[in-house]
Each structure stands twice: as C-alpha cells, then as structure tokens.
Amino acid sequence: MGYGRNNWRQVAGFAAEFIPGGEAVIDAVDLARGVTDSVGLSRLNYTKGGHPLVELPWQPPGPPPDQQRAEAVGQQAWNVLFADETRYSAASLLDQVGNLLVPLPPAELDMVVRRWGQQGLERWDSLTHVEDGNGEPAYDWRRQRELFGWLLRTVSPYGAMLIGTWMPCSQPDDDAECECGDHGWVLPEGPFAKVDGAYVTENWQWVSGASEAMSWQDMDQGQLGDCWLLTSMQSVLQANPQHAPRHLRLEANGTVTATFYDQGGPIDITVVPDLPYGHGRIWGAKGHTADARYAETWPSYYEKAAAQFYGNYHDIAHGGPPATALNLLTGREAQWLDLSTAWLVQEVADRRSRGQALVATTAPAANAAPGEAAKIAGGRLVQNHAYFIKDVDVAGGRICLGNPWGDGATRKLWECWLTLEEVGYYLVQIAAVDTW
Structure with a gap:
C-alpha cells in the first residue's frame, strides 16, 4: 500500500542497458521532464521534528460547499468548543461539537477544520484529556476513536494533516530514543517498482513470492522492538492472505484505516498517512526498502494504527505477548x-x-x-x-x-x-x- 507512484524510470533504466542507445534515451527524457533521483529526494515531504503540511489533490464527494452554512455551523461549534468544561462537562461539549459537524458534507467540514486552524484543533484535542472525578478520561475512548476516525476519513488530505499536527490525540507519539535531532515525519511516495508481477527494490533486487498487494513477505521490522506484533501480522497473513485486504484500507483522502478487535468486537483506527522518519529512512516497519520514495508502506500503517490503539509507539516498541497481538488482529x-x-x-x-x-x-x-x-x-x-x-x-x-x-x-x-x-x-x- 503506497501512493501509486509509477516508478517508470527505474523500470526503463533496468531495461536500458539491454537496448542500443537506451541510456541516452532515458537521459534525454529525464532532461525534458526534469526528473532525477535528486529531484525526487528533494521533494520528499519530510518535516524534521514535526508533521508535514502540504496541499494534495482532492475531489470531495457530495454537493458543492455552501460557504454560509459552513461558516454558521463552524461558528456555532466553535462557541461550544470554547465553553466552560467545568460547567458543562468535556464529554457533553465533545458530543455537541460532533453532533453539529457530522451532518456537514465533506467539503464544508473541511472548510471548518481549516478555518479553526491550530487554536480550534488544539482546544478540541485538550477536551479529550479532561478527567472525571475518578481520574478517568471524561470522554469514552471508543466514542473518541469513532469521532476522530470519521473526521480523518472525511476531510481533505490537507485537513487530515492539520488534524494530525494540532490534535495529538489523533496520532501516536513517536519517541525515537535518539538524540541525533534528525527525526520527524514523512509522507512516503511509494510503492517500489513492480515488473512482470514481481516487486523490485530500489537496488534492483527481485523480491520472490511477493506479488500480492499485501503479502507476509513484505514485512521488515525496522528500528522498533515490536516483533511480537509484526511477526503476528506475518503469521496471520500467511495463514489467511485475505485478512489484510479486509482489515486495512486506503481511504479516498489518503488516510489509512485498520480494523482491530477490542474485547472481541471490531474497532476501526484511522491514521494520518505520514510515518516516523529519521537518518534518511522510514524508522519503523516497512516493506522491502526503507527509502520513502519506493517503500511498500502497508506494514508501516498497520504498525502506526496499532501504536494509536495502544496509545503511542513506545507502548508497542518494548515487547509484548504474541497472544495479545493475535487477539488484536x-x-x-x-x-x-x-x-x-x-x-x-x-x-x-x-x-x-x-x-x-x-x-x-x-x-x-x-x-x-x-x-x-x-x-x-x-x-x-x-x-x-x-x-x-x-x-x-x-x-x-x-x-x-x-x-x-x-x-x-x-x-x-x-x-x-x-x-x-x-x-x-x-x-x-x-x-x-x-x-x-
């Protein structure tokens, strides 16, 4: 699972050495199109110490937006959002905000999110952390996941990135436990090239047996100590190849939804499509390469969704029982x-x-x-x-x-x-x- 980038140059470059004048043809096309590996690397959407915010193409479903309605509903929800939670309770305010925004068409909801910006989204996030008299979150975790999962799936790619940046509750924290200062988040381009039904890495290594869209052969654990989780995914996929396509999907706006099981019931976890990045590579799980331009990313998103389910990357990166992972999956x-x-x-x-x-x-x-x-x-x-x-x-x-x-x-x-x-x-x- 990636962003459908057609790595035509790698495919053509591999064949060029067997064609008289092939290299010259590729170079001429590159010159005309302005395409080089260095250009691809420089345009990689990587933000050191933060999350990338870039405009991406998006065609909202539904009718054209009614700007006046979006403005009115957004203002009303804003007033509720900034009401006194000690008087009305955080749970009540969050429910009211959700009830106001859910009926909006995607384009109008996206307008509200953009208009609210950092201040509104940070306030929305802060209400999810309010505790009741017993020290427990005032807003039910499952209701929170359903609300923010719907929100992430509905808005534009840029709106989702705004939410992922200013609402920490929507993203798992990533502590790389590294003092190098070269860690952040990246929007991968991927996936890597596919030739004659087989995958090829950026070093032109053939990947045997991984011709399916999501295959157990794609797994590479990366830098986190979550073997208990990732190898359980491998095991489930090998036993049932249909499991991943039924439990992991790319939404129309580029966000990714994984279906897990909590207390025996299914729960959808939707995450923003950026991934932890450091030292010039995808830091967590990935496919056959850590290069974010070519990486197969479904293992990364399964891992990120699991980190969001448990709270953050730290909670999955220091071991756990495979039996728990198998139950989750x-x-x-x-x-x-x-x-x-x-x-x-x-x-x-x-x-x-x-x-x-x-x-x-x-x-x-x-x-x-x-x-x-x-x-x-x-x-x-x-x-x-x-x-x-x-x-x-x-x-x-x-x-x-x-x-x-x-x-x-x-x-x-x-x-x-x-x-x-x-x-x-x-x-x-x-x-x-x-x-x-």
Missing part, C-alpha cells in the same frame, strides 16, 4: 501448544492445515545489555524475540521459524529450521489462533 483468543509433547511437529502441521496462525518466542536473554539481541542456536536465532511458524517438515521432524527482520530481497534471515529437540531447548512458547 483476529478477535480470537490464542491457544497454547505443549512444547514437551512428542507430537508437536504433527500438531503444528495440523493447525497450519486448518488455517491457524502460529507464533513462537525465544527465552529472554539473561545477561544481554538493553537493546542487545543475544544470538543463540549458532547465530540462527536471538533471545527474547518472536518468530512466526513459516513451514513444517513432518517427515523430518522439524519446524521452520520466520523472522520479521527483513533482508532486502534475499531474506536470509527469514528461515531457521529447528528439530524437535531444539524446539524444546530454544523456544519458551508457541501461540496459535484461527484466522478464518
């Missing part, structure tokens, strides 16, 4: 496998044949420094890490672990085959869940 409770049984390999094969996703974890490192991945199994595995069950060899009595750490197109880190004896020695648990 499917709405079903995970089941635990008995690692001591002699029939473990056969059970894994049976569960995979029934469309179950399985995720395994290794034991925490005893003496490893914070952030250090202690290698085990001759360097094939690391401690305190989550893997998905990628394959099984019943005849040989082995299972294969897949790693969410991407490795370009070669995926050397993907596979680690373990015998039944090694499973008992290196793994501490395997969780399984139905995906269909």
Whole structure:
C-alpha cells in the first residue's frame, strides 16, 4: 500500500542497458521532464521534528460547499468548543461539537477544520484529556476513536494533516530514543517498482513470492522492538492472505484505516498517512526498502494504527505477548501448544492445515545489555524475540521459524529450521489462533 507512484524510470533504466542507445534515451527524457533521483529526494515531504503540511489533490464527494452554512455551523461549534468544561462537562461539549459537524458534507467540514486552524484543533484535542472525578478520561475512548476516525476519513488530505499536527490525540507519539535531532515525519511516495508481477527494490533486487498487494513477505521490522506484533501480522497473513485486504484500507483522502478487535468486537483506527522518519529512512516497519520514495508502506500503517490503539509507539516498541497481538488482529483468543509433547511437529502441521496462525518466542536473554539481541542456536536465532511458524517438515521432524527482520530481497534471515529437540531447548512458547 503506497501512493501509486509509477516508478517508470527505474523500470526503463533496468531495461536500458539491454537496448542500443537506451541510456541516452532515458537521459534525454529525464532532461525534458526534469526528473532525477535528486529531484525526487528533494521533494520528499519530510518535516524534521514535526508533521508535514502540504496541499494534495482532492475531489470531495457530495454537493458543492455552501460557504454560509459552513461558516454558521463552524461558528456555532466553535462557541461550544470554547465553553466552560467545568460547567458543562468535556464529554457533553465533545458530543455537541460532533453532533453539529457530522451532518456537514465533506467539503464544508473541511472548510471548518481549516478555518479553526491550530487554536480550534488544539482546544478540541485538550477536551479529550479532561478527567472525571475518578481520574478517568471524561470522554469514552471508543466514542473518541469513532469521532476522530470519521473526521480523518472525511476531510481533505490537507485537513487530515492539520488534524494530525494540532490534535495529538489523533496520532501516536513517536519517541525515537535518539538524540541525533534528525527525526520527524514523512509522507512516503511509494510503492517500489513492480515488473512482470514481481516487486523490485530500489537496488534492483527481485523480491520472490511477493506479488500480492499485501503479502507476509513484505514485512521488515525496522528500528522498533515490536516483533511480537509484526511477526503476528506475518503469521496471520500467511495463514489467511485475505485478512489484510479486509482489515486495512486506503481511504479516498489518503488516510489509512485498520480494523482491530477490542474485547472481541471490531474497532476501526484511522491514521494520518505520514510515518516516523529519521537518518534518511522510514524508522519503523516497512516493506522491502526503507527509502520513502519506493517503500511498500502497508506494514508501516498497520504498525502506526496499532501504536494509536495502544496509545503511542513506545507502548508497542518494548515487547509484548504474541497472544495479545493475535487477539488484536483476529478477535480470537490464542491457544497454547505443549512444547514437551512428542507430537508437536504433527500438531503444528495440523493447525497450519486448518488455517491457524502460529507464533513462537525465544527465552529472554539473561545477561544481554538493553537493546542487545543475544544470538543463540549458532547465530540462527536471538533471545527474547518472536518468530512466526513459516513451514513444517513432518517427515523430518522439524519446524521452520520466520523472522520479521527483513533482508532486502534475499531474506536470509527469514528461515531457521529447528528439530524437535531444539524446539524444546530454544523456544519458551508457541501461540496459535484461527484466522478464518
């Protein structure tokens, strides 16, 4: 999932060396169009220390805007927004604002958001943080998500970016835990080139087996410690390739909506399409490249939506149980496998044949420094890490672990085959869940 950029130059450039005079033709076209890699990099919408705000093409649905109505409703909602919350309660004010704005057509709602600007949006955000007498948020979390999800999906791309910039409640916080000062947010251009049904990275590595729009092969964990979440996504997608298209969608205005499950019920989380960026690359999860001009971005948005669900990136970046992630993704409770049984390999094969996703974890490192991945199994595995069950060899009595750490197109880190004896020695648990 990206922004549909046609990387024609990369495709043509790859073929140019096999065509007499091909390079000269490409150079001439580049000169005429003013297209170079440096130009593409310079126009990358990256804001250091903040969120990008750029006008993007948008065709609002519905009738033409009624400016007078938008002005009147916007002013009325503004007055409610700035009423005394100690007198009327923050929850009541937020409900009244929502009731006033929901009937507006998208173009008029966008006019209101733009007119309110920083002051109005910051005030709207502040009301969501008001607590009741028990120290709990005065506004129900689910109602808040529904209200702001609708708002983000309805306004223009620029309006959504205004909301993402001035309403922190609509975006997960990103603390890169890095003092370099080179971190911010970027609007990716992506996706990378696709040739003859196969994906190609910016270094022209062929990506095998990833011809679907959203495939488990696309996952690359990035710099955050959320393997428990990302490899669960891989496992679910491998078991049920239809899961991602049904639970992640690109809205008409460029925002992205992920469907998760909370207490067994579905809940939509809509996020602004900018992503954490630092050191010249996408900082979190991504596809086969960290270059924001070519990156496959659906893993990034799944990760961002999960961070918004939990509160911020920090809350997902320091580990968690895969069983929780599997429940978040499917709405079903995970089941635990008995690692001591002699029939473990056969059970894994049976569960995979029934469309179950399985995720395994290794034991925490005893003496490893914070952030250090202690290698085990001759360097094939690391401690305190989550893997998905990628394959099984019943005849040989082995299972294969897949790693969410991407490795370009070669995926050397993907596979680690373990015998039944090694499973008992290196793994501490395997969780399984139905995906269909």
